[in-house]
Amino acid sequence: MIPSVLPTYNRAPLAFVKGEGSWLETAEGRRYLDMGAGIAVNALGHAAPELVEALTEQAGKLWHVSNLYQIPQQQALADALVEKTFADTVFFTNSGTEAAELAIKMARKYWSSKGEDRIEIITFDGAFHGRSTGAISAVPHSEKMVKGFGPLLPGFTQLPWADHEALRAAVTDKTAAILIEPVQGEGGIRPVPDQCLKGLRDLCDETGALLIFDEVQCGVGRTGRLFAHEWAGVTPDIMMVAKGIGGGFPLGAVLATEAAASGMTAGTHGSTYGGNPLGCAVGAKVMEIVSDPAFLDQVNARAGFMRQKLEALVAAHPDIFESVRGSGLMLGLKCKCAPAELVAAAYDQNLLTVPAADNVLRLLPPLNISEADLAEAVSRLDAAATQLEKSA
Structure with a gap:
């Protein structure tokens, strides 16, 4: 029997009831760090005041x-x-x-x-x-x-x-x-x-x-x-x-x-x-x-910080990752595994990411994300990659 919502998406078994900044929360109170921002939509995060x-x-x-x-x-x-x-x-x-x-x-x-x-x-x-x-x-x-x-x-x-x-x-x-x-x-x-x-x-x-x-x-x-x-x-x-x-x-x-x-x-x-x-x-x-130049300067600073962290992540997991690419806070991890596997492993770490073509995992966080949240995201990606390595 067809669902009441037309099944054109393979949706994750997740539903969120609240968001603040770079974080989303389920009805059960589980908090997820959102590195997808609704596929680059929530430019200023969730519920920006x-x-x-x-x-x-x-x-x-x-x-x-x-x-x-x-x-x-x-x-x-x-x-x-x-x-x-x-x-x-x-x-x-x-x-x-x-x-x-x-x-x-x-x-x-x-x-x-x-x-x-x-x-x-x-x-x-x-x-x-x-x-x-x-x-x-x-x-x-x-x-x-x-x-x-x-x-x-x-x-x-x-x-x-x-x-x-x-x-x-x-x-x-x-x-x-x-x-x-x-x-x-x-x-x-x-x-x-x-x-x-x-x-x-x-x-x-x-x-x-x-x-x-x-x-x-x-x-x-x-x-x-x-x-x-x-x-x-x-x-x-x-x-x-x-x-x-x-x-x-x-x-x-x-x-x-x-x-x-x-x-x-x-x-x-x-x-x-x-x-x-x-x-x-x-x-x-x-x-x-x-459009404020100071805001864009901050985006570039965060992007440089994130890129550096991701390059280190790639070096630490050569069997999982191939390279980092992209511009600003529109970054991709070229994977040696199927991106869907990494997306699923990231769910286990309460981290949201977005797959793309060419074996790439997209990272599209809010533009005003903090360095602390970016560092936390890379830490959770590190744990997800380790999980995949152990299951190989």
């Missing part, structure tokens, strides 16, 4: 009016994003998947409005852009994502990771855009080298194709800059944002230059809930905190 206050204050005034009307909270957050980024304009969504759908539409509408038949969008192996039909069509080589859901939408070319010759050959006068994550998340915490992001920008400038960055997982301070592409000193034409921007409240956005967004006129896109007063009130507080 500043976000609770922002949400509660707004909830007592107004929840929803729809985008048929002006929404002051939405305007304030859009203004903050425009001020802090490359963008000239912002559309708010409820999720990263919705942001992906708009980014795809926006790129194609840009060319259509210019009277040009350029619909092809180039993506890369290992990418993850969401689970809608449009988003899975962008990664047609991923059997896990696309099997049984055909026919897929046409107009996508997925290329091998880091094959520069294939990329240059694939970009033609029919190419509408190149879509890439500056740091792949689901694909195994794979950062795109700065010189490659610069090369993509140059290639798009040369050919006219739009450059789309998917910063749903790697954005909003996760890598130690407000957005990951800033490390390379380049800017996209369109960017997808979600996860951390809401600090746990469902919120996403598409940011764009005026030129890239020029085809999106009244009636070309919409969202009933996107940019509602509740989400934008929380998002504005997240932006206020995370």
